[in-house]
Amino acid sequence: MTxxxxxxxxxxxxxTHIKPTSLVLETGHFNVxxxxxxxxxTSLIKLMAGLDQLASGQIFMDGVDxxxxxxxxxxxxxxxxxxxxxxxMSVFDNIASPLRVAGMAKSEISDxxxxxxxxxxxxxxxxxxxxxxxxxxxxRCALARAIAKESRAVFLDEPLANLDYKLREELREQLPELFxxxxxxxxxxxxxxxxxxxxxGKTALMDDGVxxxxxxxxxxxxxxxxxxxxxxxxDPPINVVEVMSExxxxxxxxxxxxxxxxxxxxxxxxQFAIRPHYVTPNRQSDADVPVTGRIAVTELSGSETSxxxxxxxxxxxxxxxxxxxxxxxxxxxxxxxPANGLYFRKDAA
Numbered sequence: 001m002t003x004x005x006x007x008x009x010x011x012x013x014x015x016t017h018i019k020p021t022s023l024v025l026e027t028g029h030f031n032v033x034x035x036x037x038x039x040x041x042t043s044l045i046k047l048m049a050g051l052d053q054l055a056s057g058q059i060f061m062d063g064v065d066x067x068x069x070x071x072x073x074x075x076x077x078x079x080x081x082x083x084x085x086x087x088x089m090s091v092f093d094n095i096a097s098p099l100r101v102a103g104m105a106k107s108e109i110s111d112x113x114x115x116x117x118x119x120x121x122x123x124x125x126x127x128x129x130x131x132x133x134x135x136x137x138x139x140r141c142a143l144a145r146a147i148a149k150e151s152r153a154v155f156l157d158e159p160l161a162n163l164d165y166k167l168r169e170e171l172r173e174q175l176p177e178l179f180x181x182x183x184x185x186x187x188x189x190x191x192x193x194x195x196x197x198x199x200x201g202k203t204a205l206m207d208d209g210v211x212x213x214x215x216x217x218x219x220x221x222x223x224x225x226x227x228x229x230x231x232x233x234x235d236p237p238i239n240v241v242e243v244m245s246e247x248x249x250x251x252x253x254x255x256x257x258x259x260x261x262x263x264x265x266x267x268x269x270x271q272f273a274i275r276p277h278y279v280t281p282n283r284q285s286d287a288d289v290p291v292t293g294r295i296a297v298t299e300l301s302g303s304e305t306s307x308x309x310x311x312x313x314x315x316x317x318x319x320x321x322x323x324x325x326x327x328x329x330x331x332x333x334x335x336x337x338p339a340n341g342l343y344f345r346k347d348a349a
Contacts, residue, residue, distance in 0.1 A: 001027045001062055001152055003048060003185050008057035010043050010209075017043040018209045020057060025185050030176060030199045032217060033189040035206030035232055041189040043209070045155045048187065050074050061152060072101075076153040077146035077184075081161040083138035085130040091117075091141050092126040098149045116144040119178060136167035143171075147178060154179060156188045160195075172198055193233045197221060205232045227271055227344045236276045236306060236317045242346065243272045250338070253312055258289045264343045274341035276306065276319035279334050281326075288335040291316065298326045307332070 003025040010018040018040050025031040033041040046052040048059060050071040058067045066074050077098075085094045095116055099109045117123045120140040130138050139159060146154050156175075160168040176199060179186045190196060196203050196217055203217040205224075213220055213229040224230035231238050243252040245264045251257045252272065264270055279291065293309035293316055305324040309316050309332060318334050326332060 001183055001185050002060075003153055003187075004060040004063075005048070006058045006060070008047055008059055009055045010047055010052055011055035012052075016055075016209060018047060021211055022057075023204060023211060023214060025187060025202075027183055027185050029186075029201030030179075031185065031187045031201060032196045032199055032203040033187065033206055034191070034193065034196045034203050036191055039191075039206040039232075040209040041191075041206055042157055044206070045078070045157050045187060045189055048153070049076050049078050049155055051078075074153070075151050076155060077149050077151040078155045078157065079139075079142045079146055079159045081158040083130065083135065083142060083162070085138055085141050087130055090127050090129060091122060091133070094130065094141055095122075095126075095144045095148050098145060112148040112150070113144075116148040119147060120144040136163055136171065139163060139171070143178065147182070150182065151184055153185045153187065156186070158189050158191065175199065176201075193221075193235050196233075205229050207232055224342065227273060230273050230342055230344075234275050236319055238273045238275050239279060239316045240271055240273045241311075241314060243270050244268075245270060256289065256291060256311075258338045261339070269346040270343045271346055272338075272341050272343055274336055274338075276317040278340040279316065279318040279336045280320050281307075281318060281324050281332070281334055283335045285337060287337050287339060289338060290333050290335055292331055292333045294331050295326045295328050298324075298328060307334075309334070 005021050005023045007020040007022055008018065009020045033044060035041050047054060050069060054067055058065055060066065061074065086097065092113055095113045096109050099112060117126055120143055122140055122144055125133060125137060130141060133141065160171055172195065188199060200217055202215060203220055204211045204214040205220065207228055213225045221233050224233060227240065241252045243250050245260050245267050248260050249257060250260050250264060291311060293311035295307055295309050297308040299306045300323060303321060305320055305322065307318045307326045
């Protein structure tokens with residue numbers, strides 16, 4: 001099973017939400033749409049699901065043009081970030097609802113509901129109504145409905161966004177296993193880079209209605225095609241500084257300088273980008289380069305401390321394990337190893 005988009009676009013009242021996009025999504029792994037809010041993830045899912053009309057281009061499922069087919073005829077399942085269940089129905093009936101619409105025999109409906117409920121640990125709750133369930137259980141009910149339907153494609157539009165941290169972690173670990181071996185194309189939209197990395201598979205980076213890069217998730221993380229792709233795959237925001245490569249050295253203003261390497265051997269201007277977790281409050285190796293700036297904001301989140309600091313008018317971010325007693329308004333020296341950074345020619349970034 002494959003979903004193929006050929007120059008597919010979406011335009012509403014003269015506003016372009018998805019620019020002409022060509023993409024092939026396959027079974028056997030998660031296909032992640034990663035981008036910030038407003039980047040076009042949901043719009044792209046709606047096009048593939050048949051909820052919105054194409055302005056141009058085509059969409060194929062297993063080689064068949066479904067561009068003009070209704071959502072029902074495409075045999076897909078869609079799970080939103082909100083708990084979309086029928087409040088008047090029991091959990092059993094919610095899971096069974098698409099099977100009844102399809103005219104399936106009662107015995108087969110019972111078997112499929114039982115299987116899905118077992119996988120999602122909903123067996124003791126089949127007679128309850130959705131409002132009697134916790135948020136996590138309600139989302140499990142929506143996922144069970146998608147599994148029971150045995151759709152050709154399953155679209156998960158930030159399905160864990162409204163769950164608490166513990167439930168998100170639990171379901172995130174289970175999702176790849178839930179859909180493994182079912183033969184469906186699974187498309188998962190998220191704004192969290194960490195979630196994309198945990199799910200693995202392949203990722204399409206989205207920005208302003210455009211897929212900027214698509215490929216194996218880990219490969220895109222390590223080798224983004226451009227600065228825009230690198231920025232999408234970084235949370236907190238990636239640090240960027242303009243540097244000059246000249247006579248075997250890199251100079252980034254002030255005292256920020258280091259030796260050029262193979263990636264920056266060609267002389268000229270670059271945008272050097274390094275992710276916050278590579279900018280640390282303590283020296284890690286002899287190759288580290290000091291970066292001194294004035295602390296603007298600090299935040300403790302779980303076992304990590306982030307610090308936003310200013311270097312010659314440019315904002316930098318450090319994300320380090322442990323608790324670090326930064327003081328707002330004071331200068332602090334951080335360290336980075338340029339080998340962990342990315343170089344983009346300024347005229348190509």
